Amino acid sequence: MIAGAADLMSRRGVNATSMRDVVRHTATPRGSISHHFPDGKPQLIAEAVTFAGRQVSIPLEKAMNERGVIGGLKAFVASWRRQLEATGFEAGCPVLAVAVDRYVGEPSDKDDAAARQRLLDLAEGVFAHWRRIMLAALLREGLAAERAERLATLVVASIEGTVAMCRASRSADALDQVQEELEIVLASALACTKK
Incomplete structure (x- = not known):
């Protein structure tokens, strides 16, 4: 049910x-929904966000550890490309869905604001x-902490935004363009550490 909710989201x-x-x-x-998720939809969505986060973080960390920053970026982008293409550009990121949707439950639910904040905190x-x-990989390759932190944010934000753009255009062209530019930026930053 958790994986199914993440897929639908x-x-x-x-x-x-x-x-x-x-x-x-x-x-x-x-009946299994109320048995496993007594707090209802907010609980199911929270567990789906956690699940979706792990579905990305585990292979991302493995790729960064085994292939380095540039190779890890290529693997990260390739995984999003596979998902987009396999679903006919229907599926994006369920974590992003939580960040952009306004309500969790019914709009009239008085507890919705608190539930929404909990989910936003989880997505963050x-x-x-x-x-x-990404930061850890950049630090391992010798980048200064402040620059590494900015670049890690740039990579995640760029890929997340580009996945949404690809869904809208029904094309992976934007993903190719963003990957190419990110590789240039990262390679340039890493080259400076070797001087």
């Missing part, structure tokens, strides 16, 4: 992903983790 956003949709999408018994934590992975 990546395609539809948070608002358009209902508990009923998750049950249908995952072919699970209806996922983005921060991805930045820390």
Whole structure:
């Protein structure tokens, strides 16, 4: 159910992903939702964000450790390309969906503001983790901490934004362009450390 909710969020956003949709999408018994997620949709969405974050962070960290910054970037972009192309550019990032959707539950839900803030905090934590992975790789390759932090933010923000652009255009062209520019920027920054 958690993976199914993450998938639906990546395609539809948070608002358009209902508990009923998750049950249908995952072919699970209806009663299992309330059993596993007694706090309802906000709990399911929170677990889906955590799941989606790990789905990116584990291979990203592995790629950065094994291939270095430039190779890791290529692997990061390639993973997003595969997802976009495999879904006909329907699926993006469920973590981004949480960051841009306005409501978690029903718009009239009095607890919605608190639930939304919890989910925004969770999404920010996922983005921060991805930045820390990139930061660690840049530091290992000798970049100064302040510059490494800025570049880590640039990479994550660029890829997240570009995935959204690719969905809108139904093309990976923007991903190719952003990858090329990021490689130039990163290679230039890393070359300065070797002088």
